[in-house]
Amino acid sequence: MKKLTYFPGCSAHGTSEEFDSTLKLVLKTLDVELEDIPDWNCCGATSAHVMTENLAYALPMRNLVLAEKLENTTMGIACASCYQRMKVTKVHMDENPELAKRINTTVVEEGTYKGTVDVKSMLQYFYEDIGVETIREKVTKSLAGLKVACYYGCLLTRPKDITKFDSPEYPVSMDQICEALGATATEFDYKTECCGASFSISNTEVVINLSGQVLAMAKESGAHAIVVACPLCQSNLDMRQPDIEKHQGVKYDIPVFYITQLMALAFGYPAGELKFPKHIVPVEGALANIGKILPVPEKVKKPIKAVEAESEDK
Amino acid sequence: MARVGVFVCFCGANIADYVDVPQVVEEVKRIKEVKFATEYKYMCSDPGQGMIRDAIIQYKLTSIVVAACSPRMHEKTFRKALSDAGMNPYLLEVANIREHSSWVHQKDKKAATNKAMDLCRMAVAKSIANEQLHEISVPVTKRALVIGGGIAGIQAALDIADARIPVVLVERSPSIGGKMAQLDETFPTLDCAQCILTPKMVDVASHPYIELIPYSEVIELQGFVGNYKVKIKKKASYVNFKTCTGCGACWQKCPVKVANEYNMGIDKRKAIYTPFPQAVPNKPVIDAEHCTMLLKGKCGICAKVCDKGSIDYTMQDEIIEREIGAVVVATGYDMWDPTPYEEYGVGRFKDIITSLEFERMVSANGPTNGVPVRPSDGKVPKNVVFIKCVGSRDEAKGIEYCSKICCMYTTKHTILLHHKVHDSHAYVFYMDIRAAGKGYEEFVKKAQVDTGTTYLRGRVSKIYKKGDKLMVRGEDAQIGQVVEVEADLVVLATAVSAPKDNPNLARLLGISYDKYGYLSEAHPKLRPVETAKAGIFLAGCTQAPKDIPETVSQASACAAKVCGLFAGDTMKKDPMVSSINNEYCSGCQNCLNACPYGAIVTEDVAIGHGSKDLRTVAKINEGVCQGCGSCVAICRSTAITLAGFTDSQIINEIVSI
Numbered sequence: 002m003k004k005l006t007y008f009p010g011c012s013a014h015g016t017s018e019e020f021d022s023t024l025k026l027v028l029k030t031l032d033v034e035l036e037d038i039p040d041w042n043c044c045g046a047t048s049a050h051v052m053t054e055n056l057a058y059a060l061p062m063r064n065l066v067l068a069e070k071l072e073n074t075t076m077g078i079a080c081a082s083c084y085q086r087m088k089v090t091k092v093h094m095d096e097n098p099e100l101a102k103r104i105n106t107t108v109v110e111e112g113t114y115k116g117t118v119d120v121k122s123m124l125q126y127f128y129e130d131i132g133v134e135t136i137r138e139k140v141t142k143s144l145a146g147l148k149v150a151c152y153y154g155c156l157l158t159r160p161k162d163i164t165k166f167d168s169p170e171y172p173v174s175m176d177q178i179c180e181a182l183g184a185t186a187t188e189f190d191y192k193t194e195c196c197g198a199s200f201s202i203s204n205t206e207v208v209i210n211l212s213g214q215v216l217a218m219a220k221e222s223g224a225h226a227i228v229v230a231c232p233l234c235q236s237n238l239d240m241r242q243p244d245i246e247k248h249q250g251v252k253y254d255i256p257v258f259y260i261t262q263l264m265a266l267a268f269g270y271p272a273g274e275l276k277f278p279k280h281i282v283p284v285e286g287a288l289a290n291i292g293k294i295l296p297v298p299e300k301v302k303k304p305i306k307a308v309e310a311e312s313e314d315k
Numbered sequence: 316m317a318r319v320g321v322f323v324c325f326c327g328a329n330i331a332d333y334v335d336v337p338q339v340v341e342e343v344k345r346i347k348e349v350k351f352a353t354e355y356k357y358m359c360s361d362p363g364q365g366m367i368r369d370a371i372i373q374y375k376l377t378s379i380v381v382a383a384c385s386p387r388m389h390e391k392t393f394r395k396a397l398s399d400a401g402m403n404p405y406l407l408e409v410a411n412i413r414e415h416s417s418w419v420h421q422k423d424k425k426a427a428t429n430k431a432m433d434l435c436r437m438a439v440a441k442s443i444a445n446e447q448l449h450e451i452s453v454p455v456t457k458r459a460l461v462i463g464g465g466i467a468g469i470q471a472a473l474d475i476a477d478a479r480i481p482v483v484l485v486e487r488s489p490s491i492g493g494k495m496a497q498l499d500e501t502f503p504t505l506d507c508a509q510c511i512l513t514p515k516m517v518d519v520a521s522h523p524y525i526e527l528i529p530y531s532e533v534i535e536l537q538g539f540v541g542n543y544k545v546k547i548k549k550k551a552s553y554v555n556f557k558t559c560t561g562c563g564a565c566w567q568k569c570p571v572k573v574a575n576e577y578n579m580g581i582d583k584r585k586a587i588y589t590p591f592p593q594a595v596p597n598k599p600v601i602d603a604e605h606c607t608m609l610l611k612g613k614c615g616i617c618a619k620v621c622d623k624g625s626i627d628y629t630m631q632d633e634i635i636e637r638e639i640g641a642v643v644v645a646t647g648y649d650m651w652d653p654t655p656y657e658e659y660g661v662g663r664f665k666d667i668i669t670s671l672e673f674e675r676m677v678s679a680n681g682p683t684n685g686v687p688v689r690p691s692d693g694k695v696p697k698n699v700v701f702i703k704c705v706g707s708r709d710e711a712k713g714i715e716y717c718s719k720i721c722c723m724y725t726t727k728h729t730i731l732l733h734h735k736v737h738d739s740h741a742y743v744f745y746m747d748i749r750a751a752g753k754g755y756e757e758f759v760k761k762a763q764v765d766t767g768t769t770y771l772r773g774r775v776s777k778i779y780k781k782g783d784k785l786m787v788r789g790e791d792a793q794i795g796q797v798v799e800v801e802a803d804l805v806v807l808a809t810a811v812s813a814p815k816d817n818p819n820l821a822r823l824l825g826i827s828y829d830k831y832g833y834l835s836e837a838h839p840k841l842r843p844v845e846t847a848k849a850g851i852f853l854a855g856c857t858q859a860p861k862d863i864p865e866t867v868s869q870a871s872a873c874a875a876k877v878c879g880l881f882a883g884d885t886m887k888k889d890p891m892v893s894s895i896n897n898e899y900c901s902g903c904q905n906c907l908n909a910c911p912y913g914a915i916v917t918e919d920v921a922i923g924h925g926s927k928d929l930r931t932v933a934k935i936n937e938g939v940c941q942g943c944g945s946c947v948a949i950c951r952s953t954a955i956t957l958a959g960f961t962d963s964q965i966i967n968e969i970v971s972i
Contacts, residue, residue, distance in 0.1 A: 170657030190660070190779030221781065 143183030465493020467855025
């Protein structure tokens with residue numbers, strides 16, 4: 002049994018509760034035990050890190066310091082924003098011990114920051130620590146027939162120098178996991194475009210526009226559903242979808258799954274346990290494709306045969 | 316008693332703005348050996364040198380100190396002024412108060428002045444112990460080595476050979492011609508590259524003074540200016556060039572197909588091949604990495620079909636040596652690999668190609684008979700987007716510098732596209748249009764009018780696929796909006812980058828290179844073709860990105876330098892070399908290891924006068940010694956002296972401050 006320090010973040014207890022609960026199902030199958038950080042606090046997104054440097058670093062650092070008291074060497078984070086705050090803090094502290102010492106004075110009661118715990122998003126943990134092959138082995142019910150557009154959003158692989166994970170422009174880790182589950186990942190060029198993020202509340206029009214483009218491109222790619230690993234992406238693409246449809250005059254009807262929901266489904270958990278009723282866009286239509294035989298892909302036309310070099314004609 | 320003259324230069328404002336020159340003059344006048352001191356605006360100019368000449372005679376000076384710029388700049392100039400006044404030129408000392416003081420202490424005039432005074436005091440003290448030295452004469456091997464057979468190497472070799480100086484031209488690939496041989500037409504006149512290059516290639520092969528060694532690499536260079544020894548590795552070609560007639564039977568029958576480098580991998584060549592039909596020499600080589608006969612011992616078809624019996628599968632690499640006096644390095648450039656531009660989908664989208672791939676497509680002898688096509692489906696593209704500065708001027712993903720040629724060749728490409736596909740439309744995303752050169756701006760303007768190309772000022776931020784089109788999204792900074800262009804084909808004007816092997820070559824030749832891998836010239840303005848190592852010159856893009864006219868000019872300049880070097884039967888060399896005092900030398904040979912130039916050997920000398928017993932001591936080869944002083948520092952018995960930098964000179968300097 003592997004152990005993993007877990008930072009759920011606030012959304013896991015609210016809007017993305019289905020992410021949290023299916024994550025726990027998946028990890029049960031993968032034989033990983035989660036250990037919550039005792040007395041964890043807010044990561045600081047999205048207000049603290051634009052207000053003061055000290056608060057922006059001190060909030061995540063308190064979590065890091067508390068996590069160091071557990072024995073595990075890795076902290077897994079479900080929410081992409083929490084991951085971002087924690088990872089940025091860790092990288093900056095490790096690069097600059099002077100800064101770490103200064104920030105540490107704010108959270109000195111919790112202990113001294115040592116930098117011994119690595120920070121990973123759950124996607125990164127699945128991809129690097131569990132591995133695509135292990136995930137494939139646990140599949141009992143293939144998702145063959147389901148075509149998904151994997152959407153990473155802006156934070157899971159960026160900035161490159163901080164995350165040091167996958168590609169910042171065209172990541173493939175989630176695609177590979179979905180393929181391992183039996184699903185087909187479509188060629189989706191908008192996988193790292195912005196969804197509009199927290200403008201959902203303050204300037205909804207931005208989200209309508211940006212998430213609208215993501216939905217349009219996902220549809221264009223032939224996907225039945227979108228897969229995400231970020232609570233904010235999920236809520237923008239799913240919750241705002243009816244508004245977007247009204248605005249654009251197009252019916253998308255694309256459910257937005259957390260990667261863990263699909264993993265749990267493929268690992269054999271009954272659909273009733275996967276909190277699908279929490280979705281705004283109904284999932285049944287997309288899930289009905291599972292088991293349907295995919296049409297044989299059209300043969301790719303070969304480029305015209307290049308003209309043989311002149312000398313060969315002699 | 317020494318009589319020293321001190322001449323302090325203003326260097327216009329370069330020194331005078333930051334160093335109080337009159338104060339420096341007053342200060343040095345207080346030194347008792349200084350019999351004359353003065354200042355002048357430009358000491359290197361003729362009136363300035365005249366002041367030195369006159370003072371030497373009038374004040375009967377015994378040594379001269381010039382406080383001015385770096386000795387690397389004008390030491391030779393001032394030495395000549397001494398000679399002209401009948402004085403031994405090595406009685407000169409230069410105090411570098413520009414690079415070492417005024418330029419680096421611009422914020423503190425007082426400190427800069429104090430430092431300049433210290434530097435002058437040291438130079439005066441050193442000059443008091445200066446001795447008369449005399450130039451060393453070394454013999455010259457009048458044969459030049461040219462490394463690289465692109466247009467730079469070809470031009471340099473032809474110009475040197477035309478002066479009846481033998482040239483050894485070493486080319487790594489099976490044919491000379493380089494990148495220029497891959498071009499279709501050349502800006503700004505649209506001359507056919509083949510038509511102006513291939514005759515020169517033939518001239519190289521037939522020139523009585525040029526020894527062409529293709530498919531070879533330089534692996535070692537020893538010696539010194541005028542007297543280098545080079546080792547060249549001739550890679551096994553498995554074809555006897557003496558008997559081969561280049562008939563082509565072998566490559567027609569060869570069953571192995573390999574991506575064709577000449578056509579940027581767009582089509583295939585065989586495992587036995589000549590790079591292109593106009594290759595020089597027009598003899599095939601076997602690619603040992605792909606030939607099944609060499610890899611697995613199966614096939615042998617080329618040997619069967621060759622009537623001349625020229626195929627020899629047992630051929631081995633061969634090392635040959637040549638004695639040469641000078642080297643021209645002309646190793647060209649590499650095209651920068653655009654893989655880091657992930658947002659463009661480089662590698663994922665087949666219909667994104669580099670400009671050199673486009674060049675091959677539109678070339679009359681290219682893989683698609685001169686018609687650009689989409690690699691994905693072979694269709695002729697209508698809307699083509701050209702993106703400039705891919706890699707260039709991009710600190711985040713590419714390189715900081717401007718590659719200089721992309722603006723012009725992209726303009727040329729819009730014209731070629733227009734010529735080949737009449738109903739096409741070109742879009743160019745650009746940052747600036749840099750068209751500085753004779754006829755260049757006119758060329759760009761005319762192309763814009765004639766082709767109706769849409770120029771969009773801004774960087775492309777994303778390319779994505781929509782159906783079978785590529786959507787190119789970028790900023791049009793002139794209207795301040797994001798625009799999207801639907802493209803059939805996207806052409807990336809990738810940067811010019813230094814050859815990957817340049818650092819290795821530089822180490823092998825003992826010359827320096829910059830942070831990008833370009834080989835460094837001795838002075839960016841006044842010695843642009845020389846390297847810091849005497850007798851080694853640079854031509855073409857190996858020094859920095861440049862176009863064909865500039866490359867050819869630099870190659871011809873190299874030829875002039877080589878001819879100048881070989882003008883006499885012997886060569887003069889500075890006398891600042893080490894010498895060994897045999898009485899003191901213990902024969903420990905530490906200096907042999909310390910010498911970076913291999914200038915020290917050992918010799919056996921008699922233990923004492925008339926004795927027959929021998930002992931080993933070190934011996935300096937004056938021709939090889941560069942006067943670096945490493946041996947002096949490491950010698951435990953103070954047996955080594957470096958002329959011009961003797962212990963007493965150095966101690967004088969130290970004591971003076």
